[in-house]
């Protein structure tokens with residue numbers, strides 16, 4: 001915890017994002033009488049954060065605005081992901097930040113969420129690359145790995161020097177991963193080894209990953225187990241990870257497939273105890289929390305730019321767009337949803353640290369925040385008129401990205417079924 005703060009501490013703990021002063025709202029209260037309204041934080045959610053969480057958030061925001069924002073336009077256009085970004089995040093202690101030990105910072109769940117919000121304010125694709133590394137792979141190893149696996153992988157992953165991917169989805173089984181076909185059978189000749197075969201698709205980071213956490217069914221039990229597949233140990237032709245190109249969203253992240261053809265993996269690389277969907281679902285729980293918080297960052301960025309545009313752009317008798325009621329309603333809707341979303345994310349984060357959070361709570365905030373972020377970003381996009389079509393304005397990029405956040409890690413309708421099952425006690429999946 002301390003080392004994280006030392007690395008992250010910045011001067012002036014209440015510094016704002018670059019440029020925000022220029023557009024700072026007027027407060028609608030006379031000085032000294034009653035508190036003013038802060039359009040950037042209408043419900044004063046900052047008051048719910050600790051000093052340390054504020055410092056972490058501000059440092060993450062500064063890094064993202066100064067170092068990754070300038071790269072995103074070209075990265076998105078060219079569908080190029082620079083893995084050095086993960087190394088930079090590792091240098092700052094942003095990877096696996098909620099993990100205690102193994103070179104990780106051990107910060108609160110809310111602080112972890114604030115980091116995802118800062119990254120996703122720039123781009124959901126950058127947040128996806130970070131979430132896969134931090135929550136899905138490092139989180140999985142931390143929760144289910146042996147002592148040797150933790151020592152072997154976590155410190156280099158925390159530095160962003162060893163990159164991870166999480167392979168659950170298959171070409172024929174997305175929302176229903178329990179029906180997966182990927183299989184692990186005992187090696188017929190080599191004792192202490194399994195042979196993995198099958199395909200995974202839509203896997204973030206797979207083309208660049210050094211270690212791939214692959215979920216496969218053990219042939220002898222039919223139960224799902226987690227395997228850490230190390231690329232450098234795979235004989236030629238047993239592991240392929242082609243990139244999926246020409247995506248319409250998350251273009252600043254890298255996505256691919258995983259093809260395994262009798263790929264030998266030592267038993268020592270299998271998670272020792274966890275069986276069934278509990279393993280992948282537990283990793284997904286943490287990552288979904290990060291998405292719930294992260295998407296609020298993307299929506300905040302849309303609000304920031306839509307507001308600025310509405311104040312500058314004049315139509316009809318020289319009036320700024322901001323003067324029109326329909327435009328104001330779009331901004332009011334978005335600001336309300338972002339505030340509610342952040343409050344909910346903070347509450348669930350606190351409950352998670354107290355051991356009181358349930359998967360249904362995570363489903364609720366993941367579904368709600370992704371849906372509202374997509375809905376509002378799409379409405380705010382209209383404020384830019386024809387200019388919304390230019391990628392220079394960024395809002396179209398957020399809209400395309402937010403469709404993916406609503407789809408992966410449990411599509412929103414699937415989360416409705418999880419919540420509905422908890423409310424009624426009746427399973428509606430099949």
Ligand SMILES: Cc1cc2nc3c(=O)[nH]c(=O)nc-3n(C[C@H](O)[C@H](O)[C@H](O)COP(=O)(O)OP(=O)(O)OC[C@H]3O[C@@H](n4cnc5c(N)ncnc54)[C@H](O)[C@@H]3O)c2cc1C
Nearest residue numbers: 166167168169174175202203204250408409411413414429
């Ligand atoms: C850019 C990107 C990155 C990704 N990264 C990863 C990754 O790193 N690792 C990984 O494992 N996966 C990853 N995914 C995969 C993602 O998690 C899946 O796409 C998602 O789970 C949905 O599965 P599917 O695409 O097969 O859709 P399907 O399961 O075919 O669903 C299609 C539609 O049908 C609906 N539907 C399905 N079943 C039901 C039902 N019973 N009742 C009502 N509606 C239903 C769904 O809600 C959805 O709207 C990624 C996807 C994308 C696009």
